[in-house]
Amino acid sequence: MKKILIAEDIDARLDVYLAKELEIARNQIKKLFDSKKILVNNSNVKASYRLKEGDYLTILEGPEEINLEPINLNLEIIYEDNYIIVLNKPRGLLIHPSISNKSVSLVNHLIYHTKDLSNLGGEERPGIVHRLDQDTSGLIVIAKDNETHVNLVNQFKDRVVKKVYECICHKPFIEEKGKIDIPIERHQSYTKMAASPTGREALTYFKVLNQNENYAYLEVEIITGRTHQIRVHLSYINHPLVGDPLYGIKKDNEGQFLHAKELGLYHPKTNEFMTFKAKLPNYFINKLKELKI
Template sequence: MEWEINNESCGQRLDVFLQNQNKDKTRSHIKHWITNGDVLVNDKVVKAGYGLKVGDKVILKEIVEKVLSAKPQDIDVEIVYEDDDIAVVNKPQGMVVHPAISNYDGTLVNALMFKLDSLSSINGVIRPGIVHRLDKDTSGLLVVAKNDMAHVSLSEQISKKTCKRIYWALVEGIVKSDGEITTNIGRDPKNRLKMAVVDKGKVADTKYRVLETYSNYSLVEFELGTGRTHQIRVHSAYMHHPIVGDKLYNPNKCKFNLNGQLLHAKKLTLNHPRTGETMTFETQLPEYFQKVLNTIKTKKI
């Protein structure tokens, strides 16, 4: 496919222009095309943020899309609890929850398909069993539905806020008091990879409680009232207390050797889909998270 840029499209980012021309494709698809060299502007590979000019010739090469499907893979993941209806897993940092255009395998779903005897089918072949998600570099507890009955029940609990999800995060600066943030969150108009507090976004509610403060950091507990993309990370940055190690939302140079944000889904409370029993699960902080806490306690960084 080929386009010549006119006055109407002049000034648009390349990725935004392609999204408008290919509305059936996700942002991840578009980004994958560009980074893979399948999109040329004036016969050259450019970045996704390239600003289009009048007369530019944009060429999208013929692409044979790989059909996404999840396959079982023997990947180490901790199963905290399992019965005939649900499983609770402790997702490690760095693991993507389900396959996508840039991550065909090595995901939590691939691991679950190998380890569990069944998964719900409501979310299709790419996201079997997945009721809620954690960002790639967020670790911690995640509940999985092993059948459609459980999936419906868990989804309703999350929607009605009867499923409680508690996170711990180490943030920059001293958070002086407990509180609650309610804003609208939507796609950042300046950076499509990020979410932001925006007027026309979806309502997002986060409660927070200060657990401990250090010289320049605070250990904070967050409880989700809603489940917007990057919600805790966005709200922390909005408070001017971004999460330590967050490469997307923390502009400060990280003083620790980290692979991502120090954000851990520590506690999960739900009602069992079949019995109605209230069940609470809790995990320890990952070793790298605890190591940073020990460092700032002893060295007073």
């Protein structure tokens, strides 16, 4: 049995999501629905059901679970108490493994570091409340128990979590700051997202920190939390992230220069608003020097 708490608005049909998540064929997914092995919030639903943030999936039968090994990755812990851990994730590290990608992930370090982790995200995602893309570095919060997990998921859902990034993108801006208010939906390929008037609300604010005739160094705050939101929005306004292999320039594929530098949230036990910050990694600083921004 596999259980998954949907901690972000992924805007996808349930059957499409499961085919990718479980990495099995769509006809096998159909069999699971026909035999009523898929539950959403403890109820049977149609395969066409569109997932919402906060939905709780139960898969009564599916592929074999992934065996996770505790590994010390010497990750920087910004803050830890009995309820949460705030980590600075390095670029290139997966958040959690999948059937097709069993690379070492943040989860390997978490289960090495502590046994106190929530299990609402499923056995392969202990403690995981939200995600950063593999090539995005920076702050991520981990839940140590299920009550904390639900509290944090609701904070993300209610948009009270402050999420500030720094990034490097192509082309200079005319304006010093701006707002990108363009809906986002999942692309028909499922592997990427796309700006679309029929999508879900997505709101991004940006401020130019420095720029030259070819590149811009930005501070970006996202109000919503759509998948790949910053990458999609900046690409849509013709300022794709430097190094982005999915939304950027084709030959520019070393991995996006995107760093989650600030995370603000209400402590799940004390209700105190806490702000955490992570310094720019060296690879990012070196790129700024290389591009002379």
